[in-house]
Amino acid sequence: MRIIADENMPYVNELFSAHAEVIQVSGRDITPEMLVDVDALLVRSVTKVNESLLAKANRLSFVGSATIGTDHVDQSLLKERGITFTNAPGCNANAVCDYVLSCLVLFAERNQLQISGLTAGIVGIGNIGRRLLPRLQALGMTVLCCDPLRAEQEPEFQSESLHTLLTQSDVITFHVPYTRQGKFATEHMIGTAELQLMKPRAILINACRGEVIDNLALKAFLMSKPELTVVLDVWENEPNPDEELLALVDIATPHIAGYSQEGKALGTSMVYDCWAEKNQLALSDINQLLPLPDLSAMSIAAEPSQELLKQLIQAVYDVRNDDARMRANAGNAGYFDHMRKNYPLRRELMSTQVNFAHPISSNAKDLLSGIGFQVTQ
Numbered sequence: 001m002r003i004i005a006d007e008n009m010p011y012v013n014e015l016f017s018a019h020a021e022v023i024q025v026s027g028r029d030i031t032p033e034m035l036v037d038v039d040a041l042l043v044r045s046v047t048k049v050n051e052s053l054l055a056k057a058n059r060l061s062f063v064g065s066a067t068i069g070t071d072h073v074d075q076s077l078l079k080e081r082g083i084t085f086t087n088a089p090g091c092n093a094n095a096v097c098d099y100v101l102s103c104l105v106l107f108a109e110r111n112q113l114q115i116s117g118l119t120a121g122i123v124g125i126g127n128i129g130r131r132l133l134p135r136l137q138a139l140g141m142t143v144l145c146c147d148p149l150r151a152e153q154e155p156e157f158q159s160e161s162l163h164t165l166l167t168q169s170d171v172i173t174f175h176v177p178y179t180r181q182g183k184f185a186t187e188h189m190i191g192t193a194e195l196q197l198m199k200p201r202a203i204l205i206n207a208c209r210g211e212v213i214d215n216l217a218l219k220a221f222l223m224s225k226p227e228l229t230v231v232l233d234v235w236e237n238e239p240n241p242d243e244e245l246l247a248l249v250d251i252a253t254p255h256i257a258g259y260s261q262e263g264k265a266l267g268t269s270m271v272y273d274c275w276a277e278k279n280q281l282a283l284s285d286i287n288q289l290l291p292l293p294d295l296s297a298m299s300i301a302a303e304p305s306q307e308l309l310k311q312l313i314q315a316v317y318d319v320r321n322d323d324a325r326m327r328a329n330a331g332n333a334g335y336f337d338h339m340r341k342n343y344p345l346r347r348e349l350m351s352t353q354v355n356f357a358h359p360i361s362s363n364a365k366d367l368l369s370g371i372g373f374q375v376t377q
């Protein structure tokens, strides 16, 4: 069996090489010619899997994307051609939650905000949104949810309108797929009119897909209203984001919100498990793939104040480092992809155990476990 895999998919050799010849290439450079006599194609979000890529794929029977997003894959074409497709739902959901929390504690300090009591709006209550909701509630925030698709499918699910979230939220964070068609299409769901509805000093976070926010409209808006705090992990026109917009936002990162070691390992292992089942092979064990975390435990001696929470979160993941690297590299040829390919090892909050030097309240323990840490009871 022959497999073509994106070179940015870690653990491919560990999982697939015992059963197949694996050729690793840059995801953006996969060509139709490379897919001749290939049985399986393993991609991440940068490879457009469409009719023109598959033009010479004479033997392809499996496509796996180690991502939750599927906007780069023509799934109906794969179905038509009898090619099995899988993605990796939820693989990086905890990592994106950590990213949002790291932004939140940073701006609470910079903007002198007490997080508890603020209102957060989550747009898209899927794998990420549903994990983020209890984390934000654990921090004492009132959380408004907008997901009209879920409301249609689950009558008991309460979805607020996007208008309500925009007008009432102090922090609004987007976790929807990129869709261009249908009544819930997300392309440019945020443009000038929506930006004008937001509280002037709100915090806007986009860690889903760049196209969900009209980047030109956002740039124009920020030129006249710089008091809106903006975090962009994703951009229109990746890997060449608008550099004027980059200079105007408060946190700029190169589509790495989901780039934890756990998220990447799980993405590959979920794809492997689907392929293994199809080929009647043993399933993977993600715990064997992951190295031990550098910071496996931290000890605290006091009830967690907002300042202490910030220190704990930043000790595991500090979004300022990614922002600083992006600003330092912006403008260099190929910098966006280079940063993603050479992303430093990052672990999730859940890989770190918080211990207590003195007994602390059960509320404090609930708070720490609620935001994602392991906590000794």
Ligand SMILES: NC(=O)c1ccc[n+]([C@@H]2O[C@H](COP(=O)([O-])OP(=O)(O)OC[C@H]3O[C@@H](n4cnc5c(N)ncnc54)[C@H](O)[C@@H]3O)[C@@H](O)[C@H]2O)c1
Binding pocket: 068, 069, 070, 089, 090, 092, 093, 096, 123, 124, 125, 126, 127, 128, 129, 146, 147, 148, 149, 150, 175, 176, 177, 178, 184, 185, 186, 207, 208, 209, 233, 234, 255, 256, 257, 258, 259
């Ligand atoms: N920046 C990153 O590194 C990164 C990492 C993971 C995911 N993502 C992006 O984030 C998106 C969400 O991730 P997920 O794992 O939660 O996906 P998911 O598919 O589990 O959830 C998406 C949710 O959005 C809802 N939705 C769809 N259209 C909507 C609309 N118009 N308004 C409100 N809700 C809507 C869906 O009903 C679903 O519940 C992915 O599709 C992907 O594009 C980015």
Ligand SMILES: O=C(O)[C@H](O)[C@H](O)COP(=O)(O)O
Binding pocket: 008, 044, 045, 046, 066, 067, 068, 069, 070, 092, 208, 255, 258
């Ligand atoms: O959709 C996702 O899961 C993420 O956006 C995606 O994984 C980002 O990383 P990439 O696939 O581009 O390496």
